Amino acid sequence: MQRLPLPLAVSIGDPSGIGPEIAIQAWQQRNELRLPAFYLLADPALVAARSKRIGSDVQFAETSPEQSTEAFAHGLPIVALENRLADRPGQPDAANASGIIEAIDRAVEDCFSGKAAAVVTCPIAKKPLYDAGFAFPGHTEYLAYLASQRTGTPVTPVMMLAGPELRTVPVTIHIALSDVPKALTTELIVETAVITARDLQSRFGLSNPRLAISGLNPHAGEDGAMGTEDRDIVAPAIAALKAKGINAFGPLPADTMFHASARAGYDVAICMYHDQALIPAKALAFDEAVNVTLGLPFIRTSPDHGTAFGIAGKGVARPDSFIAALRLAGQMAGSGKMAESA
Ligand SMILES: NC(=O)c1ccc[n+]([C@@H]2O[C@H](COP(=O)([O-])OP(=O)(O)OC[C@H]3O[C@@H](n4cnc5c(N)ncnc54)[C@H](O)[C@@H]3O)[C@@H](O)[C@H]2O)c1
Ligand SMILES: N[C@H](C(=O)O)[C@H](O)COP(=O)(O)O
Structure with missing residues (x-):
């Protein structure tokens, strides 16, 4: 039988x-x-x-x-x-x-x-x-x-929104926007990205997933002129991820990382807060995207x-x-x- x-x-x-x-x-x-x-x-x-x-x-x-x-x-x-x-x-x-x-x-x-x-x-x-x-x-x-x-x-x-053309992950999830800068740490970004890379390998069959890491501030802080978190928190996380052999790059300005040719350069966008990740995912594919919990x-x-x-x-x-x-x-x-x- x-x-x-x-x-x-x-x-x-x-x-x-x-x-x-x-x-x-x-x-x-x-x-x-x-x-x-x-x-x-x-x-x-x-x-x-x-x-x-x-x-x-x-x-x-x-x-x-x-x-x-x-x-x-x-x-x-x-x-x-x-x-x-x-x-x-x-x-x-x-x-x-x-x-x-x-x-x-x-x-x-x-x-x-x-x-x-x-x-x-x-x-x-x-x-x-x-x-x-x-x-x-x-x-x-x-x-x-x-x-x-x-x-x-x-x-x-780890929350991941997965659509046909884009996957996004918010590092901080259901917290007030005013609490995001306090909650955002280098360790949290690294932990989120490591879990994402691991599950994209084991559950989505991507052997070497490419992780595009967004900045927090406009223009990813513009060298500290528009906020220091990109330089002091996000950039060290990317260095730590690279040291672990993870294919991560950024911090990228969030406004220019979701257009079609930019999306072709990565498998997942790791974003710093809920709406930064979920707006592009839902705008592109509200009827097709899926919320997956990794980890x-x-x-x-x-x-x-x-x-x-x-x-x-x-x-x-x-x-x-x-x-x-x-x-x-x-x-x-x-x-x-x-x-x-x-
Ligand atoms: N997975 C989840 O459990 C989940 C996900 C998102 C939001 N929520 C919760 O849902 C509640 C309502 O949230 P919201 O109003 O921001 O978002 P929503 O997705 O419920 O609705 C947003 C808009 O999209 C429309 N819409 C949603 N799903 C649709 C469908 N299947 N077909 C046709 N139209 C559809 C709604 O009518 C509304 O106009 C909140 O309490 C939120 O926390 C839960
Ligand atoms: N943040 C999710 C969204 O907007 O789609 C949603 O609230 C679902 O979250 P949970 O899967 O944690 O309930």
């Missing part, structure tokens, strides 16, 4: 966002797009209610991770959460936090226990989770926490967009970035073979 590939574990994200409907749409396109098998960790009642709301005739298969690859052919596999989730599109509610977090926890645990090949997360909104006491800036940091709890080893996560002992991808509360429940959300996240997770897991559907 041929063994079926391990499925991807998809966490439902914030149920008031578009997560349920992009998962439904992706499953409906599974055959034409030859998507890897996945199951949705969710409240089945929420997914059924959202399906009805958007006028979808999707079939469901309430199942277990172990049975989900087989079930994938016939219905959207749902692995039921213990917590209930309400179908109130566009109205985030801290009362859903337990279910949102349970879905993430179980997806990670399914990877560690060999039931799933990777974690794919639907978007969460940070504020309702913070209001419920969630102490992590986002998935990226929470997944690293779960990994270090599970393995007993500290884990530093984890398991694979995690996510669409590049958020909860899109304004369009949730209307049936107009595009599933493309989520589909790209499924595909990339499948490729990274090396499944190669896609689950055949009936």
